[in-house]
Amino acid sequence: MSASTVTMEELELESAELLPNRETLCSGGSYHPGHSVSFTQVGYGNTAQAGLVNVSALNGSFDNILSLGSGNIL
Amino acid sequence: MCEYLRGGAGEGPSGTAGRPSSLPAASDPSEPVTPSSSAVPQAARLALGVELLGEFKNSGYSPPPFLVRRPDGQVIQMSRLLYLVATLINGIRSSAAIAELASADLGRSLGADQVRYIITAKLLPLGLIAGPGAPVAPPTASPLLALRARRTLLPETAANVVAALLRPLFRWPAVLAVVVSVGAVDWWLLATHQLAVGLDQLLRDPATLLIVFALSVASAAFHECGHATACRYGGARPGKIGAGIYLVWPSFFTNVTDSYRLGRAARLRTDLGGLYFNLIFILGMAVLYEATRAQILLLVIAVTHLEMLQQLLPFVRFDGYFILSDIVGVPDLFARVTPILRSVRAKGRIDPRVAGLRRGARIAVTSWVLCVVPLLTIIVGYLLICLPQINRALWRATVQQARLAGTAIGAHHYAISALDAIGVALAALSVVGSLYIVIGLTRRAVILGLRWSADRPVRRLIVAVIAALIAASLATLWASQGQFRDW
Numbered sequence: 001m002s003a004s005t006v007t008m009e010e011l012e013l014e015s016a017e018l019l020p021n022r023e024t025l026c027s028g029g030s031y032h033p034g035h036s037v038s039f040t041q042v043g044y045g046n047t048a049q050a051g052l053v054n055v056s057a058l059n060g061s062f063d064n065i066l067s068l069g070s071g072n073i074l
Numbered sequence: 075m076c077e078y079l080r081g082g083a084g085e086g087p088s089g090t091a092g093r094p095s096s097l098p099a100a101s102d103p104s105e106p107v108t109p110s111s112s113a114v115p116q117a118a119r120l121a122l123g124v125e126l127l128g129e130f131k132n133s134g135y136s137p138p139p140f141l142v143r144r145p146d147g148q149v150i151q152m153s154r155l156l157y158l159v160a161t162l163i164n165g166i167r168s169s170a171a172i173a174e175l176a177s178a179d180l181g182r183s184l185g186a187d188q189v190r191y192i193i194t195a196k197l198l199p200l201g202l203i204a205g206p207g208a209p210v211a212p213p214t215a216s217p218l219l220a221l222r223a224r225r226t227l228l229p230e231t232a233a234n235v236v237a238a239l240l241r242p243l244f245r246w247p248a249v250l251a252v253v254v255s256v257g258a259v260d261w262w263l264l265a266t267h268q269l270a271v272g273l274d275q276l277l278r279d280p281a282t283l284l285i286v287f288a289l290s291v292a293s294a295a296f297h298e299c300g301h302a303t304a305c306r307y308g309g310a311r312p313g314k315i316g317a318g319i320y321l322v323w324p325s326f327f328t329n330v331t332d333s334y335r336l337g338r339a340a341r342l343r344t345d346l347g348g349l350y351f352n353l354i355f356i357l358g359m360a361v362l363y364e365a366t367r368a369q370i371l372l373l374v375i376a377v378t379h380l381e382m383l384q385q386l387l388p389f390v391r392f393d394g395y396f397i398l399s400d401i402v403g404v405p406d407l408f409a410r411v412t413p414i415l416r417s418v419r420a421k422g423r424i425d426p427r428v429a430g431l432r433r434g435a436r437i438a439v440t441s442w443v444l445c446v447v448p449l450l451t452i453i454v455g456y457l458l459i460c461l462p463q464i465n466r467a468l469w470r471a472t473v474q475q476a477r478l479a480g481t482a483i484g485a486h487h488y489a490i491s492a493l494d495a496i497g498v499a500l501a502a503l504s505v506v507g508s509l510y511i512v513i514g515l516t517r518r519a520v521i522l523g524l525r526w527s528a529d530r531p532v533r534r535l536i537v538a539v540i541a542a543l544i545a546a547s548l549a550t551l552w553a554s555q556g557q558f559r560d561w
Contacts, residue, residue, distance in 0.1 A: 005183040006155070011191060015426060016152035016200055019141075019405050020217035021331045024301040024348055025391055026294040026381075027323040 118193050119165030121145070121204040126161055132338035134403030134435025141334055144201055147313070148214050149334050151405065152196075155180070159192045160202060169193070218408050218518075219390060221318040221327055222510070227295075228315040233328070236299055237306035243354065244307040244343070256353045259360045259375070269376055271369045281489030282370050287496065289374045293355045293381065297348040298328040304347025305330040308340030320391070322507025324500075334405065341400040345393050352382050389446050402438040404431065414443045454515065458548060461512060462557035465505050469561060472501040 123145025130139050130151060140157035142150045152160075158179055162172040170186040177184045197203050201212025228236065242248065263269070276282055295315075302312035305328075313329030320327075333344045356375050363371040388394035399407050413425035418440075431439065457464065479494035523541065527533035552558060 004181070006180070006185075006188060008188070008191070011155075011188055013426065014153045014155050014192070014196060016150050016156055016196060017139075017406075017409070017427070018200075018213060018215040019149045019151050019334065020215040020220065020409075021147065021149075021329055022333060022396065023221055023327045023329055023331075023391070024298065024345070024393060024396065025221060025320050025325045025327050026297040026348060026385065027320065027325045 117166055117168055118163050119204050120160065120163055121202055121208065124160075124202050126157070127335045130334065130403075130405065131336070132403050134432055134439070135430045136432050137430075139430075142202060143332075143334075144212065146212070146214070147329075147331055148201075148212070149331055150200055150202070155184075156192060156196055159189060160197060163193070163197075163203070215406075217406065219321065221320050221325065221391075224316050224318040224327070226314045226316040227326075230312070230314050230329075233302050233312050233315045234306060237303040237312055240299060240303040241307050244304060244347070244350075249350065252350070252353050252357060255360075256356050259356060260379075263372060263375060267372065269372055271372075273373065275369050276373065280493070281487075283493055284489055285370055286374055286377065287493075289359070289371075290377055290381070293352060293374075293378050294326050296351050296355050297381075297385075298326045300347040300349070300351025300354075301328040301330055301344055302347075304344045304350070305333050305336075307347075308333065308336045308343055310336050310340070310344075319503070319507065319510075321511060322504045324503065338400055338403065342397065345396040345400060348393055349382050349385060352378055352385075388442065389449055398438075398442065402435045404435055404439055407439060407442060410439050411443050411447060414440055415447070454511075457508060458512065459551065460557070461508065461548075462552050463555070464508060466557065466561055468501050468505045468508075472498055472505070475501060 121144070125143040125145075127141035127143055127149070130141050133139060137154060139151045140154060142152060142157065142160060144150070155176075158176050159172060162175050167175075168186070169189040173184045173186045173189045176189065193203060194207070198207055199209060199213070201209055243252075276286070298315050302315060305312040310330070310332040313331060315326065315328045317324065317326050319325070328348075330344050333341050336344070356378050359371045359375050359378070362368070363375075385392045386394040386397070388398045395407065399405060404410065410427065413427040417423070417425045417428045428436065475494045475497040479491045479498060482488070482491035482494060520541075523537040527537045
């Protein structure tokens with residue numbers, strides 16, 4: 001086969017590829033579990049938390065303002 | 075390290091293995107193409123609205139690929155020869171005429187039968203050719219870890235109007251002024267001010283968290299306007315701006331697919347446009363703080379910085395991913411994972427999707443793959459192992475937040491109840507999202523398994539046994555750890 005002739009084998013290797021859409025993403029806020037930071041504000045004596053970082057306001061008492069890791073991993 | 079990391083162009087494998095999976099199967103090229111039996115008319119023409127974008131500039135490939143865009147927005151990357159034939163198709167030229175012109179351009183002889191083969195086997199299945207035989211539903215890319223449940227917030231026309239209005243913000247004196255000003259704000263904030271004051275305000279009046287939340291959402295929306303504006307500034311046309319679900323996260327998005335046509339600098343500007351608009355937002359908060367002295371605004375500035383850092387992660391489709399992709403000149407990094415792993419395993423037999431990469435790009439992409447694969451494996455593995463436990467925690471959080479919302483409403487603390495309602499929505503969304511990820515990955519694994527074992531009974535048996543083993547192991551693990559209890 002002449003070097004100047006395109007062969008069918010070469011044609012088979014000619015490729016095309018579907019590219020994904022370019023979609024830039026931005027998640028609004030850091031207040032959901034996906035960001036590993038969630039705020040659970042509990043007043044009036046309740047102290048239930050969910051999230052890796054929990055914030056609780058306890059009517060002037062700042063015990064347990066920040067606690068790490070309470071089982072909510074996502 | 076590996077054979078395939080050494081070379082550059084022209085190292086494709088001999089034979090016909092490794093056709094990109096995204097390309098529909100072609101007919102056997104060893105069989106003669108019968109012109110009269112072709113579905114293509116004597117003089118083929120491109121489908122209405124197909125746009126030939128030219129070379130993918132500053133590509134990590136050698137030789138560089140070319141780009142075509144279908145009217146539905148799907149961009150297709152193809153080799154020079156396919157592109158050349160596509161450019162010569164005009165509805166008038168015969169295959170022989172196209173072959174003659176293409177041969178002159180290539181400096182090699184291409185026959186009319188070969189042109190017909192390119193049209194029927196390569197271009198027609200992609201939806202690029204009009205007429206009989208054209209697919210009713212042309213193939214579209216279905217990327218891994220893509221955004222789902224899209225909803226439009228700003229249609230394309232409106233997004234372009236906004237982008238045109240904000241375009242002057244990308245002139246270099248404006249960019250310089252913004253960067254220097256934010257540097258000064260950050261220095262002032264970190265060196266001479268206390269963020270704790272804002273945190274204290276938040277703890278004393280948790281309802282102010284609603285303000286932080288609202289401003290943070292506004293910052294994210296403005297971030298997307300930055301991408302659209304940068305895309306427009308570079309000479310491309312941004313698409314719609316909207317919102318959707320990315321993995322488990324509610325996210326804004328901007329379609330900047332048209333930026334494929336831009337050079338590297340303009341593509342990078344598009345990638346960085348969102349972060350640049352975050353800086354402008356920070357300046358806005360600083361000005362607002364100067365006017366109001368509301369400490370909570372400083373907390374918003376800090377949160378915006380954290381969001382910017384998060385955006386630079388290159389392992390999921392945040393801005394960092396696109397920045398890396400454009401630096402190395404490879405448009406879809408996730409599509410390189412399988413070819414690179416296959417090439418590593420095959421020891422010297424290089425997948426064509428890897429073979430065409432320049433050495434520098436190949437090293438960069440391989441390094442990325444070697445980081446992202448273990449990372450995603452660990453994350454997905456952990457998600458699978460702890461799936462009931464995670465969802466139990468999320469479900470409990472949902473129920474508890476709902477109860478607290480009710481209590482807050484009863485006590486007429488409406489801002490707090492709104493916060494709890496947001497908490498309910500986000501926790502519930504996370505439950506759905508985690509299940510969605512697992513179901514989606516399982517579906518892909520099943521499809522791969524069925525494809526691998528098609529018409530091979532022994533392989534099909536192996537797939538069934540492996541699937542049963544995985545399912546039984548997970549169920550046993552979940553049960554032994556008590557993950558099904560105490561819901």
